[in-house]
Amino acid sequence: MPDEIQERAGVPVLVCDPAGPIVATEQDALDLIGAAFAGAQVVAVPANRLDERFFSLGTRFAGDVMQKFVNYRLRLAIVGDISTHLDGSSALRALVHESNQAGHIWFVPDLDALDERLRATA
Known part of the structure; x- marks a missing residue:
């Protein structure tokens, strides 16, 4: 399935294909932001x-990517199991906790x- 905008809980979401290209640069993040401008929030x-x-x-890659989404007023959802990453980093656990308390x-x-989450913030 290609990346596509879907209505989820009444909100337009650009749902990215799990088999799509790796987001490895800030430009890759900007490309997703550009694709979202077709109507996704x-x-x-x-x-x-x-x-x-x-x-x-x-x-600092996570911070750079996350800041791009904040700057363009788009919400970013990282979807999937990141438990192996969390097990190895208290700083990442703190970032995830703080991010999940906020709205972006x-x-x-x-x-x-x-x-x-989308229904809860509607």
């Missing part, structure tokens, strides 16, 4: 599409959990 990126550097906070960046286990 949220971009749902499977965790497996994020370069490993995203989960290693010392690289969410880490969710699956699209059903994203739907629940």
Whole structure:
């Protein structure tokens, strides 16, 4: 399935294909933002599409990507199991916790959990 905009819980979401290209650069993130401008308010990126550097906070890649979405006023949902990354990094656990308390960046286990978050913020 290609990346496509779907209505989820009444919100247009760019749901990215798990088999799509890896988000490895800031330009890759900007490309997703550009695709979302076709009408999406949220971009749902499977965790497996994020370069490993995203989960290693010392690289600052996660912060750079997340800031791009905030700057363009788009919500970003990282969808999937990131428990192996969380097990190895208290800083990442803290980032995920703080992000999930706010409204712009969410880490969710699956699209059903994203739907629940979207309904809760409607």
